[in-house]
Amino acid sequence: MKGWFTEFHTPHVGITIRIKEHLYDGRTKYQKIDVIDTPEFGKILLLDNLIMITDRDEHVYHEMMTHLPLLTHKNPRTVLVIGGGDGGVIREICKHPYVERIDQAEIDEEVISIARRFFPKVACAYDNPKVNVHITDGFKFVKNRRSEYDVIIVDSTDPFGPGKVLFCKEFYRRIYQALRPDGIMTAQIGTPFYNATHVKRTFKKLRDIFPVALPYMAHIPTYTDGYYCLAFCSRQYHPLKHFDKNRYLRLELNCKYYNPDIQRGAFLLPTYVAKLMND
């Protein structure tokens, strides 16, 4: 890879990024892995030529996937991360000292080792004794687990290739069962602007399973059009009614994106996104 890297969001539009250096080029059992260094975003991790994280904006996604459910749940002690091999979600979970156990089901061991090698600030929590890494298929890992987790964070790749199964209804059903009765799941969904049908279908599945299934939005410059949809699903908690602002203040998280205003504002949707949920 030389000169410029372009990720296409549709066949007709993409983001083009200048490359300083192609640092790593490999292929695992599951996917192609590349690491490029860029003047604008620092290092970028690509899986199958799609941007997973960049040094400059990875915090947005990781903060929004993690603090939002953890500060809504009254007492989260056990957390499961599915995917998330770069370690960013785990790093954010470790900022909540009352979490006692973090399990991770990552299918591709090499994503973790590449993250530890090239993104040490993202993968910094892998040595925390609370973290238990299981190199396994997340879909299989959650099968037959019952009432085990307070929070499950589904940090998958996009809905094709190895990540496809992590968007199917059976997977969400297994997640529901693996959660305690007051459990919360967050998951990455996609872009309502370029991929409205996918977002709509996914929420249809989630609504069939979870009593609370809400879209929320985050601005992540390097994810497609920059306006990315995540899902908050729970069996009882609501992210606005049950948000624990005092705990947020006590923790002194120093987030660069997330804050109590965003915990509310992320759920206030433009008409075209709200309509996808109601149609």
Place this chain on the structure above:
Amino acid sequence: MKGWFTEFHTPHVGITIRIKEHLYDGRTKYQKIDVIDTPEFGKILLLDNLIMITDRDEHVYHEMMTHLPLLTHKNPRTVLVIGGGDGGVIREICKHPYVERIDQAEIDEEVISIARRFFPKVACAYDNPKVNVHITDGFKFVKNRRSEYDVIIVDSTDPFGPGKVLFCKEFYRRIYQALRPDGIMTAQIGTPFYNATHVKRTFKKLRDIFPVALPYMAHIPTYTDGYYCLAFCSRQYHPLKHFDKNRYLRLELNCKYYNPDIQRGAFLLPTYVAKLMND
């Protein structure tokens, strides 16, 4: 222009859009004008090679610049638009029947004629008898006007070339004087992610002049990183305290982006944007 059009947001990153046809290529006294047709966004208006509007997402910007101040002001009767030659802001203002007079100060007559020719759905309100077009420099137009307008909407180009003067402190001072004592101004500012310094400096100027000067955000896929900062400035009205939801409901605006949730949510800022205002 053939194949692909790329707008660079910095020297190291840009949006790349497939071109179907280059429909118009011209140069006026002030700037280069191009119209391209694209499979993803429909027609796109370029001024000096920068995207001004696209068929597909122009509504976001125009709705957010217009309805937000008009539904905050108690009784807006006279509105001034500075720039906005494509006519999108004027089209949205015309949805408010109590507005009696709309003045526009557009420096470049050819932008209006190109918009009428290639973007008839955007420029559709130019024949409305309420609209008075003045082909003149907006900076000069507002000089010596006193307490004349309820709302002023500054729909400028970016802060260089002919649009540069519309970001200077003297211009904002003239706007302040041209507003009635309860007047409101909205203006386009820029992207806090790629151009933090510009956003910070501009709000410093606005804060020195207006008692209320608040940033608000809109997701416009074809504007830089998709997360664009606008300014709400007033001499007394506040967009959350004085928003007239009943009037919104009566008007049946049928906006694709704007709604009462967004009127609130647009002001709830990520930490890095909020910090720009406080530093």
